[in-house]
Amino acid sequence: MIVGLTGGIGSGKSTVADLFRGHGVPVYDSDIEAKKIMEDSDAVRKAITAQFGSEAYTGKKLNRNVIAQEVFNNRNRLNQLNAIVHPAVREHFKEWIQLQEFPYVIQETALVFENEMQGNYDVVVLITAPKDVRTLRVVERDGVTREQVLARMANQLPDSKKEELADFVIQNLNLNTTATKVAQIHDQLLRQAQQN
Secondary structure, eight states, rough: OEHHHHHHTTSHHHHHHHHHTTTTTOOOEHHHHHHHHHHHHHHHHHHHHHHHGGGGGHHHHHHHHHHHHTTTTTTHHHHHHHHHHHHHHHHHHHHHHHHOOOOOOEEOOOTTTTTOGGGOSSSSEEOOHHHHHHHHHHHHOOOOOOHHHHHTTSSSSSSSHHHHHEEEEESSSSSHHHHHHHHHHHHHHHHHHOOO
16 A cells, blocks of 8 residues: 655654654655666766756756756746656655565655645645744744745645645644654554555
8 A cells, every 4th residue: 555645844854754664664765765766777868968067967966056046036947847757756756665574565655736746645734834833943943034944835735725635734843742642644554554
C-alpha cells in the first residue's frame, strides 16, 4: 500500500516521517532523493543544463543558488524544472518500492494536491500547523525572511482546501500529541494494508 505524506512548508513533514520510521515504516523522502537525482543522473543533469545553462552546475554539484534565483517567483521556470525532476523521482520511487517488504510505504512529498498527484496514492496523510507557527519554523530553520516564507507559501494550497482532500490530518503543534496520532494512524494503515 502506498501512502503519501504531505503538508505545507514548515508543517513538520520530516518530524512526522521520522515518527513513522520509528514504527518501522519505510519512508521515501522526495526532497532528498530529488537533490541526489539532480546530481547523480546524467540524463537529468543534461536536461537541467540545457534548460538553465552551464552555470546550473559547478562540476557535478548542482548550483542551488543559480537554480533558486531562476525558479523563485517564476512559476514558468519552476514548472520547467519540475517537468525534468518529477518524472525521474517517480521512476526512482517505483524502483525503491520493489525493494521494500513492509505492509505499506510512505512517500514524503510537498505538493501532492497542488500537482494533483493524490491519485498516485492509496492513502494521503496531511500535516498541518497554523500559518504563524509554520512561518516561524521556516525562518528559524532556513535563515530566511518572513516575506520569503510567505512567498513560498503563496505557491501552496491553503490547509483548509487540502484537509477536504486528505484521508488523515495530523495537526503538528505538540510532539507528544503528534506521536500519539501517528501511532493511531499507523495501526489503521497496517490493518488496511493487511485487508488489501
